[in-house]
Amino acid sequence: MAGDETERAAGLEAAVGAIRQAESVLITTHINPDGDAIGSSLGLWHILRAAGRTACVVNQDGAGTRYQFLPGADGIKTGTEQAFDLGVAVDCGGIGRVGRVRDALERCNTVMRIDHHLAGEPFGDIEWLDPDAAAVGEMIVEIARALAVPVSPQAATCLLASIVEDTGCFQFSRVSALSLRICAELVAAGADLHSVVQQLYWRNPEGAARLRGACLTRMRTQCGGRLAWTAASTTDFDQFGATEEDADEVVHDMLRIGTVEVAVLLRESAKDYRVSLRSRDSVDVASLAREFGGGGHERAGGCRIGKGEADVEALIAAAAQRLEKPGNTPGVP
Ligand SMILES: [Mn+2]
Numbered sequence: 001m002a003g004d005e006t007e008r009a010a011g012l013e014a015a016v017g018a019i020r021q022a023e024s025v026l027i028t029t030h031i032n033p034d035g036d037a038i039g040s041s042l043g044l045w046h047i048l049r050a051a052g053r054t055a056c057v058v059n060q061d062g063a064g065t066r067y068q069f070l071p072g073a074d075g076i077k078t079g080t081e082q083a084f085d086l087g088v089a090v091d092c093g094g095i096g097r098v099g100r101v102r103d104a105l106e107r108c109n110t111v112m113r114i115d116h117h118l119a120g121e122p123f124g125d126i127e128w129l130d131p132d133a134a135a136v137g138e139m140i141v142e143i144a145r146a147l148a149v150p151v152s153p154q155a156a157t158c159l160l161a162s163i164v165e166d167t168g169c170f171q172f173s174r175v176s177a178l179s180l181r182i183c184a185e186l187v188a189a190g191a192d193l194h195s196v197v198q199q200l201y202w203r204n205p206e207g208a209a210r211l212r213g214a215c216l217t218r219m220r221t222q223c224g225g226r227l228a229w230t231a232a233s234t235t236d237f238d239q240f241g242a243t244e245e246d247a248d249e250v251v252h253d254m255l256r257i258g259t260v261e262v263a264v265l266l267r268e269s270a271k272d273y274r275v276s277l278r279s280r281d282s283v284d285v286a287s288l289a290r291e292f293g294g295g296g297h298e299r300a301g302g303c304r305i306g307k308g309e310a311d312v313e314a315l316i317a318a319a320a321q322r323l324e325k326p327g328n329t330p331g332v333p
Helices: 002-021 035-050 095-107 136-147 152-166 177-188 193-201 206-217 234-240 250-255 285-291 310-321
Strands: 024-031 054-057 085-092 110-117 127-130 220-222 226-231 262-268 273-281 300-307
Touching: 002 085, 002 110, 002 127, 002 136, 024 035, 024 095, 035 085, 035 152, 054 226, 085 095, 110 136, 127 152, 136 152, 136 177, 152 177, 152 193, 206 226, 206 234, 206 250, 226 250, 234 273, 250 262, 250 273, 262 310, 273 285, 273 310, 285 300, 285 310, 300 310
Parallel strands: 024 054, 024 085, 085 110, 110 127, 226 262
Antiparallel strands: 220 226, 262 273, 273 300
């Protein structure tokens, strides 16, 4: 639509304008960063360096083991005392999502948000939002183009990883012709698609496979099999020597069952459950997540809930309500 296009162009122009005026740039993203968060952060870092800027990638939790293969991942910091002209938060639906990096971000002269979440809380001096982008990585490619900076093979690898990850390897609904065109450009620029896919999906630790097995064995369903949920406990993580991110795929495993419309994964931490919500095509799980203080996209959302039986029941009941009448026996599998 013409209006959207104008808005999009204005957002990109504002983002590029801010980058042109900055000498030093802090790049950050959300806590528990995923492949889009890390890939788009690092992609932007490579591009800003190629554009002659001083840039630093800082996020609360670092790159995690899964994204260590990305060029530049070893330079990611988990905190900084430095001052920057510009602070950029990528893939963040709200400033609270940056966690402990918030102070450093707010110390920057200008704060910018680059994001593709449909609903979020506005923050910063400049916002470039494109809910049509399948990944923030797509938006970073446009920044490179607008800055007339060539995309190096290193930058291309990070940006391709961002798009591969946020599209579930081109399986999710938001993959557009533009997404594919951008990926073709990234491959032409030197990114190795086969190697990125191998690194992201075919290098799981053994503990991750065993954890998935345990979670899926305990999976519960209701609403005639349209709602599925399970939990990964701290005991599981200990027993299998697995991390929280090793459970990432469990929510997709559940959604691969033909009857399942909504899948819910609870991940236990010391103080609460981290909840991942996925939906096939009928339920807006972002709104469900917001009901419990979280957020996300229509088909993928997340929130945190208390560890009490009642907290879990309330979540499962709310999910079931969106599908049909609630069932009888929610609880922690
Ligand atoms: Mn994203």
